[in-house]
Amino acid sequence: MATIQDVAKRAGLSRTTVSRVINEHPYVTEEKKRLVTRAMQELNYVPNSSARRLRRQQTETIAVYVPRITNPFFSHLVEVMGKEAAKKGYQLILCQTRYKKEHERSFLELLKTKQVDGLILTSIENDWSKLEPYLSFGPIVVCNEYSDSAQVPSVYLNQIEGSYLGTKHLIDQGYTKIGYCTGNHKSSRVSKDRKIGFLKALSDAGIPMKEEWFFYNAYSVQDGFAAFKELKKLDDPPQAVFTGSDEVAAGIAKAAFDAGWRVPEDLAIIGFDNQPLAELMDLTTIEQPIDTIARQAMKLMVEAIQAKKPLKRKEVILPFQLIKRSST
Amino acid sequence: MATIQDVAKRAGLSRTTVSRVINEHPYVTEEKKRLVTRAMQELNYVPNSSARRLRRQQTETIAVYVPRITNPFFSHLVEVMGKEAAKKGYQLILCQTRYKKEHERSFLELLKTKQVDGLILTSIENDWSKLEPYLSFGPIVVCNEYSDSAQVPSVYLNQIEGSYLGTKHLIDQGYTKIGYCTGNHKSSRVSKDRKIGFLKALSDAGIPMKEEWFFYNAYSVQDGFAAFKELKKLDDPPQAVFTGSDEVAAGIAKAAFDAGWRVPEDLAIIGFDNQPLAELMDLTTIEQPIDTIARQAMKLMVEAIQAKKPLKRKEVILPFQLIKRSST
DNA sequence: CGAATTCATGAAATCGTTTTCATAATCAGA
DNA sequence: TCTGATTATGAAAACGATTTCATGAATTCG
Structure with missing residues (x-):
């Protein structure tokens, strides 16, 4: 050489x-x-880029944390980030935390050992206090997930509004017995807020809820199948169900269809994300502007790296959109 | 610091x-x-990892080329590779070629500038002769896609067999008018072989084909919609259609359903990959052992990096499996 | 015309490790 | 007790770039 x-x-x-x-x-x-x-x-x-990195003290590489890349929401996010990063001359290192605190922490070393110039977190598993110290090694931008205590820029959507929007839609369609089927990840602010928005919509409309209409730990199509199985067993099942993702919604819809139920007459279903799958299954859903989220987050990250100024808390909040289809 | x-x-x-x-x-x-x-x-x-990289002349980083990470086949591949890489202490750099020769070439610089220890290609856009010279900078492993001239290890499936298997299945079900709807990417060996297998199955059974039953450039659900639109217009439409992906198959199935056609009575459809979506839509499909492909490829790569011996041509060929559902 | 800038180049320091080489101390064996 | 291996440590070279500093030539300015 x-x-x-x-x-x-x-x-x-x-x-x-x-x-x-x-x-x-x-x-x-x-x-x-x-x-x-x-x-x-x-x-x-x-x-030789190693030599250049050493001398310049920067790597032109950004780490992106996602729970799992096979989740279409996150793969879409990463696709756009990759495109933006390439445009600006940055590489992307993919870190799959697999919803595990330890994995998330192990990847933090990348920043500490100067293997990357910055971190974009699309999900947060550890308490912010665990992540905070790493800020001294480089910029962190949060995107999708959010935390009140995080003193860094965050690009996200107000999930309270999102689930309120969806639930309100169900109520407007005349449903009064409404179920809730989501992941409900403990450490996730997104999960918490979705639930808040859901409950708020119900209480604003003076509609009661029932403990047995709540189904948790639902992430995949398979989980949707399982949820419907539970739901079907109830003496007084909900007429409509709010879900945390199109996969779950699709799973429920499919299971319902297989069981001879009509959608939405016997069970109305609303998804989340507006993935291709939602169109296929004709699911009403709530769209998140993934492209914009990704681009904004990457923009903030590159600015942070190049400015070399300490990051300040800053919130970019984007709007949702309801996509009405035949499942509600 | x-x-x-x-x-x-x-x-x-x-x-x-x-x-x-x-x-x-x-x-x-x-x-x-x-x-x-x-x-x-x-x-x-x-x-400091930059210093260590410089001195050690290795980066503990591997680049993975995919066309687009949102394609579920590739995101699944990358998920498993990421997991395996982490286990062995390697990072993954994600390179989205977006089906473009130029993008693919631009990422090759990563190897040349010693930013990564090796390259895993899951798709090939350029002629192998364009990639070959980069072998002197580090190992390359091909996976999924393949090339006769590539003097490197390849992990793949015999796509001739795969499409033969699927087409044979349609024939065994009694269909004699069979359409073909795939991406048909020119530079892709996978595409070429799938077509060969398809044609072979037809000719082995003495079944004729018709030029107007071929639909190309179909990759997404949307493309499936479009393909059905074309198909519907034909005076003599096929009774069954072989597709290159579950997305396309799902798109056709949905469009057919919306148009009042029954599946499989009016149109049988077979997908490819066995994605969650195939189960949802009850599509017969051909499963590729993605986990195994990914693991094998990563294993070969790590061996190559650690052995520091020049790579030899080597083929790991894995089997397909037909998943029968209600769409055929 | 002399002084102050601007332009053009190279020597050497620097980035933070790992590795080679040298050396001293300890230990085992005859 | 001497010899040769083994153990333990440090000084200095090496990895391959960028950056600082010094210096001389060319240009501009009053």
């Missing part, structure tokens, strides 16, 4: 000048520039 | 000894080991 020294020798110049050409510094004559460029080509030279 | 020098000073020892403790070299007394460990803790020291 050719080094900058080899190029310098071949061009009959110093390392410094070669470096200047590479980094487009001023004060290099056209003639030397040509000499250097030619030498680089002849030697098939490329700067 | 504390450096190894600071630790050495605090412990009253040399950099060398500290380095030995960090890297668990022999010949350090327990006493000094304690001294060093304590100093590291007190200073909250972590080795």
Whole structure:
């Protein structure tokens, strides 16, 4: 492998000048520039990024935390972030926390050991107090998930409004017995807020809720199947169900259909995210502007890295949209 | 940020000894080991990975190329690879080529500039001759996609067999007018082989094909909708259709259903991949052992990196499985 | 014309590790 | 007790870039 020294020798110049050409510094004559460029080509030279990283103290790499990349919501988020990052000359390191505190923490070392310039968190497993100390090693941007105590920029949606919107829609359609089927992850602010919004919509309308209409730990299509199985057994089942994702909604819809129930006559269902699957299954759902979230978060991150200023708390709150289809 | 020098000073020892403790070299007394460990803790020291990379000439990072991470087939692949990589102490850099030659090429620089130890390609856009030269910079493993000329390990499935299996199934069910709806990407060996297998199954059974029953450039649910629209217009439409993905199959099934067609009576449909969506829509499909592919590819990659021997051509060919559901 | 800028280049320091080499101390065997 | 291996440690080189500093040439300005 050719080094900058080899190029310098071949061009009959110093390392410094070669470096200047590479980094487009001023004060290099056209003639030397040509000499250097030619030498680089002849030697098939490329700067060694480890050396550059060490000297520059930056890596041009950003870590993105997601629970699991197979979750379409997160893969969509990552797709857009990857595109944006590439545009701005950054690489993306993918960190799957798999909903585990330990995994999340283990990836934090990336920032500490200077393997990445910053962290984008799309989910938070640990208490913020556990993450906070890492801020001294580089910027962190939170996106989708959020935390009141986090003194960093966050791009998110007001999930209270989102679930309120969806629940209100069910109420407006005339349903009064409404179930709730979500992940309900303890450490997740998103989960908590969705529940708050749901309950608020009910109480605003003076509609009662029933403990047995709550189904938790539902993330996948399979979980939707299971939830319907429970629901079906009830003496007094809900007429409609609010879910935390299109997968869960689709699972319930499919299971209901297989059991001979009609949607929405026997059971109305509302999903969340507006994934391709929701269109396929004709599910009413609540759309989150994933592209915008991703782009905003990446923009904030790059700004933070380049400004090298300490990050301040800052909230970018984006709107939801209800997509009405035939399942409600 | 504390450096190894600071630790050495605090412990009253040399950099060398500290380095030995960090890297668990022999010949350090327990006493000094304690001294060093304590100093590291007190200073909250972590080795700087850029420096280590530079000196060691390796990055403990692997690049994975996928067309788009939102494609569930690829996100599943990446999920498993990420898990395996983490287990073995490697990071994953995600490279989305977006089906573009230029993007694919631009990411190749990662290997050249020593930002990653190796490349796993799950799709190939450029001719192998364009990629070949990069082998001198580090190992490349091909996975899912394959190329006859590539002198590297490949983990893949014999797509001729896969599509033959699916098509044969349609024929066995009694269908004689069979359509074909896939991506048909020119540079993709997978595409080519699927078509070969499809045609072979037809010709083995003495069944004719018709040019107007071929639909190309179909990747998404939307493309499935469009394909059905075309299909519906035909005077003599096929009775069954072989597709290249569950998304496309689902799109066709949905469009058919919306148009009042019955599946499979009016149109039988077979998908590919066995994604959750296939179960939801009750689609017969062909399952690819994604977990195994991913694990095998990652295993080969790590071996290649650690052996530091030049890679040889090697083929790992895995079996398909037909999942029969109600769409055929 | 002399002084002050601006332009152009290179030598050497620097980034923070790991590795090689040298050296001293300890231990085992004859 | 001497020899040779083994254990334990540190000084210095190496990894390959960028950046600082110094210096000389060319240009501008009063």
